Every structure is written in structure tokens, then in C-alpha cells.
Amino acid sequence: MCLAIPARVVSLEEGGMAVVALEGVKKKISLALLEDIAVGDFVLVHVGYALHKVSAEEAERTLELMASAGILEEELDEMTGGAA
């Protein structure tokens, strides 16, 4: 459940609001659930609220993990001549 999408904070607005951008689409959302959000941060947006900051480092790590899963297999394949 719970449709949410990462979007970039482009400006901080009055009343704990912010404008986020997803490509060229901009939407005003509430930052009421988060602390210390700065312009340029990516946040996970759900029903008009930012739920959590998206960590760039962790995203990178996960992608590396995914890529390495395949590499490990390829190496394994090479070692066993594809019989794995």
C-alpha cells in the first residue's frame, strides 16, 4: 500500500511547507513530519506530506549490492563453465 514517491525539495515555504519537484512537476507539500530538511534534499512524498528523507549514500549502496549479485553469479558461471 501507500503510494509514495521520492521528490527533490526546491524551496522551503511558510508554515512548515515546501515545494518539491519531480521532474518538471512541482507540488506544495508539508514538512510537518520531518526535521532539518534543506533545499536539495530528496524526501519521500505521501498524501501531501514528506515521510522521510531519502539517503543518497544508502541508495547508492543498494544499487551496488544489486549489481554485485549479478557479478558474483557471472564469476561463478565462469568458474563452473556456466553449469551453476
Added chain:
Amino acid sequence: MNMMEAKTSVRRGSVDMTHGGGGRAMADLIKDLFHRHLSNPILDQGNDAALFDVPPGRLVMSTDGHVISPLFFPGGDIGSLSVHGTLNDVAMAGARPLYLTASFILEEGFPLADLERIVQSMAMAAKHAGVPVVTGDTKVVEKGNGDGVFITTTGLGVVPDGVNISAMNANPGQAIIVSGPIGDHGVAILSKRENLEFETEICSDSAALHKMVADMIEAVPGIAVLRDPTRGGLASTLNEIAAAANVGMTLDETLIPVSRDVSAACELLGLDPLYVANEGKLVCICDAADADALVTVMQSHAEGRQAAIVGQVTDDPAGLVQMKTEFGGSRVVDWLSGEQLPRIC
């Protein structure tokens, strides 16, 4: 009521019941607003019915009621939309549109300045398309019984000899072409909906397609199917064709043009661009051998700049439209069920 008052009211006031009452106020409205902007020799005859000659060939006729909220949206308004919508319906039969009619249902209290804007926009769209509005009608309903303005337009066109376009013509092996990025109209409208507002530069794709269609038919007279994927989007249109012709379809998600902003807006609202409305796009099905030539013709028109082959017709008695996903899997692309509503989950 003297002439001066009537004129003032046409410029500044709002629609009242007298504008549909058959008296002078109505006559003034018709003359100062509708005739002034939509003027052409047939309309200017001033009769209740338009009289004209018809060229030889088979005639096609199509009618379309236009209701839209908001009335003015990025890339158009109900006026231009009501011209484009009907012209496209006529063009999808392979016809050259000749004449339009327009019927207005106005809600009491609707600002006349807005009405004039709408009529001007209609006039401009008709002029640009080269198809005159030859007769019309106006009715006024009490406040609360309408949504500002409803416009019904009817179009008449003539089909060139030898052209036979119908959804039933779709055959396995044929190519499916889309004339450009999908979903722009629906997203542009949603961006202005109350309680949903978001900022975007996406504009409605509302446009008349008959000139491009004429060139397409000239290049490939044997085009099997033409359809404009309006409400229900590309997915519903393809399902209609598949059902009519008793065939299946396989689409390739990577080939379907969708602008980045439309994708983004759809992600935000939980919508699927395949189901979002278009008002200036067409789907064409033709023999695979003709597909590249047709795409080239389409790309020479502004309305078809990003035309692309997106899939093929398959032999499938179940009539399923399937799609190879960008991700490498596959799925069914079904009809739209109900209205596409923004969702949270």
C-alpha cells in the same frame, strides 16, 4: 431593453434566462458574439439550417458533447476542444471534414466575457482547421443546472474513394503506431483540478489531426484502423480495437512515447499514462511493410513529430492487449475500469 443595454450586457454581464428566451437579448447574443466571431458565408445566411452543396463520395458524420472542468486549461479551452474533438472523430474515419455545427448550453450567471473567449477560441480553431461552423443553437439553463457551458459539435466530412478504415480491419501481423507522447491532456486538466493542484508546464495536446490524416491516407491508402485515444487513454482504445477485430496486441513499453513530466505527474497521483486522456493523438494500425513510411509522413507534421511504432497486432481469440514491460516482464493492459481516480495506495 434598448440596443445599448444589450450590447453592454454581451460584453460585460453574464448569461441570464433572456439569452435563451427567443427574444431580442438572444438575437443580440447570437449576432454580437457567435456570428461576429464565427462568421462565414453559410452561417451568415442567418437561417436556422445551413444550406450547402456536398461533394461526391461517402459522407461521414460525427457528434460529440463537450463537458470539461476547468473550462480553460493549459493548452486550450472547451471552445477549441469542441472543434478539435469532432474534427478528429470525422478524420478517424479517413474523411476530410467539411462543416461543423455547434450547440451551446449555457448556465445562467455564466460570465459573457468568458463565453466570448470560448467562442473566439472556437473560431480560431475552426479557421486554423479550415472547417467552418455553419449553424448552431443556444439554450440557457437555470443556475445550478449546468456547469457554465456545455458545447456539442457535429462534424460532416467526405471519405475519399477506396479508403476503408474501421477497427474491424485490424489483422495479426500489422503494426501499431501512436502519433506522439500520451497523457498530456489528462494531466494538464488534473493539474488544475481543485484539491489536486500541482505546477507543471504540461499543456493539453488538443489539436486537429485531419491534415496529418489526409497526408497519411495519401501515402498509404490501405490504412486499416485510425482511432483517437481520448477518454480511457491509449489502453482503452487498443482494447476497443482488439475486441472489435477479435485480435490480440503486444506492445513494447519502451517504445511508447510519454513525456518525463507526464510520467512524473502520474507517479505522484498513482495514475498510469496508458489510461490518461489525449485530445490530439491518434492510433494507427497498418500493414507492417507500410509502417515506417507512415511514421515518416506523420513526423513531418507538428502533430506527429514523435510518432512511433509501439507494437503489433497478434492472433489471440481472447483479445488481450499485452505489454512487454521496460523491466523485462510482461503484463496485460486492460480496459480502464470506472474513472481513473488519483489514489494513495
Added chain:
Amino acid sequence: MKYVDEFRARDLATKLASAIRNEADPARSYHLMEFCGGHTHAIFRYGVQDLMPDNVKFVHGPGCPVCVLPVRRLDDAVELAERHDVILCTYGDMMRVPGTKQRSLIRAKADGADIRMVYSTLDALKIARDNPDRQVVFFAIGFETTTPPSAVAIKQAEREGLGNFSVFCNHVLTPAAIQHILQSPEVREMGTVRIDGFLGPSHVSSIIGSQPYEFFAGEFAKPVVIAGFEPLDVMQSVLMLVRQINEGRHEVENEYTRVVTREGNLKAQELVSEVFELRRSFEWRGLGSVPYSALRIRERFAALDAEKRFEVSDKKSREVKSCECPAILRGVKRPTDCKLFGKVCTPDNPMGSCMVSSEGACAAYYTYGRFREMPKPAGEVAA
């Protein structure tokens, strides 16, 4: 779209698919329950099942808030709109869900009830401000993800003194439901539902963190991997579950680290506990009465509680008898096991909630997956 497109990349999908194929033991099968409808949706929409070996099977869970809301609560919402003449604000998802005698909010709206679809609780507050002479009720549904925005709205309404605003609270809790499934006789004794591991909620966990799952991963010896909702997240999580199962481990692992921490969003948790408290028990469609599985508005905010402000009549709410939604929600039956599926019950004419929400197993099956149950047409290219 950053953090979206990367997690839908085909080349990585191919790599992960081959890794899963290589590591999944052909001598056994892997029954993985995706609790969330978001995962169900991703699996179908991107065709993830096509990339899985035959012995990795997804069991669709009850994690669709629309699907699990009992008919009675929906009937109550319809009554609020019709009898009490309130402006009922709802998320779009609820509009078409059939209540007793197929009555939905969209039908009630057609018959004149003032029902407004909103995208956010902020919109509902705005409607209350714009209509000071009308009562405005926000029909709050959803799991832990959707609860904090309701809490914010309640606090905001109190601050502004919006006397015409109230919330009809139906927020439910994920860990309680997962535990309930694991304790159910079908899983524990009868073995009719086999679950070897869980794909854990993604966005729910962004709020509650990964810690709450630790209890039942240990207690029931089932591995849990918190998984993002993008298709690569699902595949990576499947790989992690396969590894845990192969190694006999049953830990809570977190694949969705870019958003989920062990603690979750503490500020949101504080807001929620300030405004809401546990209900002793709450009825879930499909699961029945589940102890401590839902929230209600605390006494301190009673003035903003629609259940206290409006009296709803005692009524006999009924679901369509032959609708198998309850069994499907428990993972006991598959959509195609239901006699109504695809015949009487379609997304155009839904009989049960699972056919309405695009996250519902029936709707996902009908919309994206039906062809898997059909003989393959000639000439179809295998994906």
C-alpha cells in the same frame, strides 16, 4: 526520476533474476508473502513473476487498507454523508468500494451526498475553512504511513479552532496484522497457507522502522526483508529472503535502507501517539477481529472525533456472500479460486474490496495477470 528510474533498470533486473535462479534450491520451493499491496502492484505491473524461477511463489497479503476495511465502517461513512449531511472528504481509493448492497461512496455522491475526493488531509482542512457553515468529516483510512498526516490535521484543526472539522478514524496497524496471519490456524496448524518468509512493508516501515518486525521474525522463525516498492527492490529482497531461507536464518533484514532505519521516523511516531491510542480490537475484512490492530482518537481530541460527534445507526452490514475476499486476504485462496472472479466481479462491477483497489489481489490479477491462467496464444513471444 531520481531514486525511481534506477530501481527499474532492466539490466540489473536480468542480473538479479539470474542470481535468484542460481541460488534458489531447485529441490525446494519458496513461498514469500508480500504483505503490502504496493508489492503486489509492483509484481504485476512490471511482470516480476516472469523473472522468477518456478519455485519462487508470491503469496499476496492483506496489506491494502481499502481491502481490509470492513463493510460496516464504509456503511458508516456513507451514512455520515447521507444522513448527517456532512461534507465527507475521502482519498480517491475509497470512492468505488462497494458497501452493503453494493452501495459505494460514488453511488452516494451520485444520489446527492456531498463527497469530495482529496489528495491530502491538508485539502480536507481547506475545505473545512472554506465551508464554515458545514460539518466536514475526513474519512481516514490507511496503515502507519497514512496515519501521521491524519494526526497533523487533527492538531492543526485544534490549533485553528476549526469547530466544523472532524476525523472518522480507521487507521490500522501492520505488525498486528502480520502477527495475526502467522498465528492463524491456516498457517500454524492446517498448513493450508505456507509462508516461508515475508517481504516487509516499505513505506509503513519508513515511519515505524524495522524494529517492530524483530519480535515475530524470532517468535515465528520467519525471515523478513523490508523491501522497497520498485521492482528491483522486490527482486533484491527476494534474493535476500532466498539466502536467509537457504541458510536457515530468520532475521529482519532491510533492503530499503535509503528510506527505512531501525527506529523509523520518531517525530511522526510521537505525533501519532499524542493524537491516537490503541483500540482493544478492530475488525479487519478477511482477518476478523484482530486485537490491538487499530487506532482511535484520544479523549483529549474527542472534539475532533467524528465517531463521538455523530451518532451512526446500528445496522446490518453485509458483504456479498460468495465473495472470497476474506480468504484471499488471508492468502488461503487465490483470486481465480473465487466463483465470482472475472464473471460477476470485475473492476467495472466490483463485488468485493479486493477487486476495487488497484492494490487488491483480485484487481491486480484481473488487470495485469489474467493471461497467466489462460492458454498461451499462438505466436506470443515469451518474455
